[in-house]
Amino acid sequence: MKYNRCGRSGLMLPAVSLGMWHNFGSCDVYDNAKKILCHAFDRGVTHFDLANNYGPVPGSAEETLGRVLKDGLGTHRDEMVISTKAGYDMWDGPYGNWGSRKYMIASLDQSLKRMGLDYVDIYYHHRPDPETPLEETMGALDHVVRQGKALYVGISNYKPEEAKRAFEILKDMGTPCLIHQAKYSMMERWVEDGLLDLVGNMGVGLIAFSPLAQGLLTDRYLNGIPQGSRMTKSQFLRPEHLTDEVMSKIVRLNEIAQERGQSLSQMALAWLLKDNRVTSVLVGASSTEQLDRNLGAIENCSFSSEELSKIEAVLEKQGAN
Numbered sequence: 001m002k003y004n005r006c007g008r009s010g011l012m013l014p015a016v017s018l019g020m021w022h023n024f025g026s027c028d029v030y031d032n033a034k035k036i037l038c039h040a041f042d043r044g045v046t047h048f049d050l051a052n053n054y055g056p057v058p059g060s061a062e063e064t065l066g067r068v069l070k071d072g073l074g075t076h077r078d079e080m081v082i083s084t085k086a087g088y089d090m091w092d093g094p095y096g097n098w099g100s101r102k103y104m105i106a107s108l109d110q111s112l113k114r115m116g117l118d119y120v121d122i123y124y125h126h127r128p129d130p131e132t133p134l135e136e137t138m139g140a141l142d143h144v145v146r147q148g149k150a151l152y153v154g155i156s157n158y159k160p161e162e163a164k165r166a167f168e169i170l171k172d173m174g175t176p177c178l179i180h181q182a183k184y185s186m187m188e189r190w191v192e193d194g195l196l197d198l199v200g201n202m203g204v205g206l207i208a209f210s211p212l213a214q215g216l217l218t219d220r221y222l223n224g225i226p227q228g229s230r231m232t233k234s235q236f237l238r239p240e241h242l243t244d245e246v247m248s249k250i251v252r253l254n255e256i257a258q259e260r261g262q263s264l265s266q267m268a269l270a271w272l273l274k275d276n277r278v279t280s281v282l283v284g285a286s287s288t289e290q291l292d293r294n295l296g297a298i299e300n301c302s303f304s305s306e307e308l309s310k311i312e313a314v315l316e317k318q319g320a321n
């Protein structure tokens, strides 16, 4: 594993981190979840990312991690970076969503209980809240650090302008923002419009989520939609996303990857990691084999200008879609 410094902090993160959004809920097979987590750790993937609502059912991914830690992995707690978040709908009534101090602090207490932990390494605000003053939400993040319930804090899904304000508020409070978690892949490039420059200039790390576009940027859908794939069971990735246009791009990108001696998933991850402002790519996996293949990306993250232009030509057509 290669470890990258997270912004201008003291914390190093693995170039590839593992997210527990899908495949680790109470509806999934516990033994498979445990196998993936332990294998990831054995391969040097020291960072595991969660949120209060990951499951399904909401909360159950945190319970799965708690169980795996209790089953033995927890003896390595100091070798791991565990993150969780709050910001989406989690419990009934006006205090289980968005960004109030009330919600942020109660949610972390619940998350810690589900995972059986005293603290998380990173606590995130999951998405901006248009109603709550940013000072209040950032104040809650600062507070949990002072309580010792989180070591670092981050934000997710904030656009550059609001991210800048959040960074400034946190800095003034004495709890600098460690990291921004943003959706970034060959298929989704909004971070190139100001956010990458911002985190680079302000010394904040960036972790790219859904770097494989939920599996589109792999060989998963090259020959149809396999039973059991995310596209057959998740509301977030549906067959209508696999348009002819998207399919032809995937085929073309796959050819370029092969010319580089990589799989498509490896090239998609390497393409993100070539920018040193990207601290880590946050992948999902439903098997240890997928994870292993993805870890191979680290072996070649450099691109010739010719390769980059070829990729750009394919992606630009994507944007016009």
Ligand SMILES: NC(=O)c1ccc[n+]([C@@H]2O[C@H](COP(=O)([O-])OP(=O)(O)OC[C@H]3O[C@@H](n4cnc5c(N)ncnc54)[C@H](OP(=O)(O)O)[C@@H]3O)[C@@H](O)[C@H]2O)c1
Pocket: 018, 019, 020, 021, 022, 023, 049, 050, 126, 156, 157, 181, 182, 208, 209, 210, 211, 212, 213, 214, 215, 216, 218, 219, 220, 228, 229, 230, 231, 265, 282, 283, 284, 285, 286, 287, 289, 290, 291, 293, 294
């Ligand atoms: N902050 C936020 O708002 C936010 C939002 C979304 C996600 N996230 C974080 O980002 C993490 C990753 O998101 P993601 O799961 O969408 O990431 P992703 O890496 O883009 O997609 C993962 C899925 O792609 C397929 N896959 C992965 N490697 C493969 C391979 N080598 N060959 C074939 N298929 C492969 C698997 O799908 P199958 O199930 O079909 O096998 C896997 O579940 C989440 O777990 C979460 O921690 C954060």
